[in-house]
Amino acid sequence: IKERSQDNAELEQSTAAVRGRVDTLAERDDGSTKAEDAKLAALRAASGTEELTGKGLTVTLNDAPPNATARIPNVPEPQPNDLVIHQQDLQAVVNALWRGGAQGIQVMDQRLISTSAVRCVGNTLILQGRVYSPPYKISAVGDPGTMKKALAASPALQNYQLYVNAYGLGWKVDEHKALTLPGYSGTVDLHYAKPVAPTP
Incomplete structure (x- = not known):
């Protein structure tokens, strides 16, 4: 799995380099109007393939310590899960951030796009062909x-906070005055879902 994850990382770098060359060629004078150029720039920003900088948050989730016990009276001792x-x-967390108006999201070192x-699997994260371990x-x-209000309002995260208090699951929110997310550099093709031609 580690070897395949490394292979995927190398392929992403190769894809990013090719995409950069394609973008450079596309930016040459092709006779498009300013309105078309503006529309294309907006689509690139929305697609997540462009670098994004602005104010933001980082949420860090982590497993509880291996020897964790109940921290609150009358709470049962924890099960492994x-x-x-x-x-x-x-x-x-991702859904709450989107609901809170996030303009772009990165999980670990990868930017999310519409097909992410x-x-x-077990206690590891698989994202776009690469494997990660906590902390996330x-x-x-x-x-x-x-975005903080959206995190606080999420019923799923309110439940998660119960486990933070009871067993010591990791939860940390850091605010940033300037945060830069890289553009997504992997393939944008759908591997499983395919568009279906409309029936006549």
């Missing part, structure tokens, strides 16, 4: 106050 980060925890899937960092550019 109570002490690790799960897929739904990561998804809850945050998936866990999720960074978002947007209004920090609004």
